[in-house]
Amino acid sequence: MQNQATEILSPEKSLSSQQQQLVDEAIHFIKLHLHDTQPAVLVISGDAGTGKSVVLSQLFRIIQHERTQSDSKLFNTTNYFLVNHPELLKVYREIAGQNTELRKKDFQRPTTLINQLSKAQAKFDVGVIDEAHLLLSQPDHYNNFYGHNQLLSLLKVAHVLIIVFDEHQVLRFKTYWSKAQLQQLLRPFTQKWLSLDEQFRMQASSSVLNWINDFTQKRILSPIKPNFFDHNYDFQIFDDAEQMRQAIVSRNNQAGLSRVVATTGYPSVLDGGQHYVREGQFKLPWDQYNYTTTPWAEKPETINEVGSIYTCQGFDLNYVGLIIGPPVKLAGDHIHLEVDASLITDPEAFKRRHDMTDPRLIEQATTDLVMNAINVLMKRGVKGLYIFAHDQNLRDQLYRAYLNAKTQS
Template structure:
């Protein structure tokens, strides 16, 4: 059945996808903002806020397609002959956008870039961007990162030095690493000196879940634990498992039925970037972490990845039909039924690398705990049709089971 879902990811953010009336109005508003500031001095910024699944990416896809059609075909347009790029700092999502480009006559694969690549081209004076559209701007680096060949202090600041208009999509609840640590307050402080507008999307488009379940996820990932709602949506399947292997089998069945169903996990299990396989074991459950995907196909669309465990780095920004989540050792329930986050059990060594501008010990503990909670938020909102849960911590597992009526 998986063949029926080939290119499913591209269909969910394609510029051919119909927009709601409000989304179409928003695209036109951003186009007008961009055209107005193309001829003014200094950069202008439009910030689009919204939680996971609120339709940010499809708005950007429509917006960028219209900009490029005008740039390449409409000599009377304010966008005529402008040089524009779409940036995303996530390799799996970049693959989806480049696949979309191959299906549209006025979108070129080279229009879609990683931020570091474009910044380095700007430094060599080989590109001169007019308009930049940035998806997942919360993944932009906010400090130097030699591993990614970025030697500046902040990627957005570097991009502002050249571009005339920048449109960013931003969700602070999807910030996952210290090297890309952002908050709305930090973003707003950075863009305050420039002409700017903001807009917040609130309607949930991805998940066919009830508003009550979406609120429960948001509360859970801010350490506000309360019973799972009984009303999760007529077309949504929520299950809590006592056995991770049974959950895996349920996800495999869903994958056979409708495709794009995968097991994912939080950090907290052996994981090293050494090219080898590292396994997650929970009772009879025993599968390796996702392997680096060298193909042009997104990880979740590769048939063999039904036998791997996905991470935030392969799933962020990507829609699955059903997602089975393992809440690993860093997450537990204490004796007072409060959600506890254990930093010492987090095995993603890249997440907590030091940075010079964050030194207060109390603040650092809070930030690191929130990064872990953000990763859970990202994973829990991957499933369009269903969410399956298994918790490593027996107390948390039983708490969730007893209240999932």
């Protein structure tokens, strides 16, 4: 029996015409450049929820099927599916176990494959990289990566790479990327850029999606409009975190896969103990390390934990209750949002880099990472988004605007 994550990412899932066209173009690109003297890269961009991972899943199944066909240009090729996200890797390996054309050993974390090929002095033909914005862009001894950039390391050992990239899902300094940085790195190589723009995850209207993008990308508090409230998507603002938790529990009882999540700003130390997110009467521990093969959100007991970007990125929830933590504040003009870096409590994600010394760049990158995390978490919910903000001014402004729009709807 498949869980929801494997169903969503199944290589057997039907595609939209745009997604199918992208798969076809990717196959053509691979075959065209498979024997070039230098690596070739196809970049697939698109917002969260546009089906990038589904496209990669189907693409890789086709590649692995054709490697067994003697009349295909991909016959006997060596190919890998890479993702630098342990929870997502569990899902892909489960999918591989259910499909005779896929092998679990072909699904790897980048560091594992880079170190393995480096030791063997070997290369491979095609690499498909999901969530390429999670690739390390600096050495990381904790993850046993001693190169300078994982994408560059992979380009040295691959003939063709197909990568998914979304600069609005970059979440840590050690994986800090911008579109400009990626373009600069890829400049010496043959490349092609394609994009997806249809929203498949969220049932929200374009008005709600535009509001989220204004909030997370422009850092502007746009008006909440009466047309936010329809039968397809449940958008709510709360002025009490415990009431929001109770609403999420109710939704979880009705529809399943409903969880409370939060941004940085609450005690969070990797010491094996429990650390709590507290807001008034609300008190729940952060998500615990998941040693099982079941994705975090699909474990029933995690209704009593607070999810984070580390457990939720790349996954669908039905309803998400988001706590926006202390670092995010409403500016004095009551329109713009600010980030107070002194209130960030995720030292690993925001550990400074030796190659980033410009204070303005560091400040901009820090703000981007915090707002990107909110972008990722706001776009987890298929059927609804509930929001509570720690900052009193932001909470009051959101709640007043919500009540006013709700009255007019």
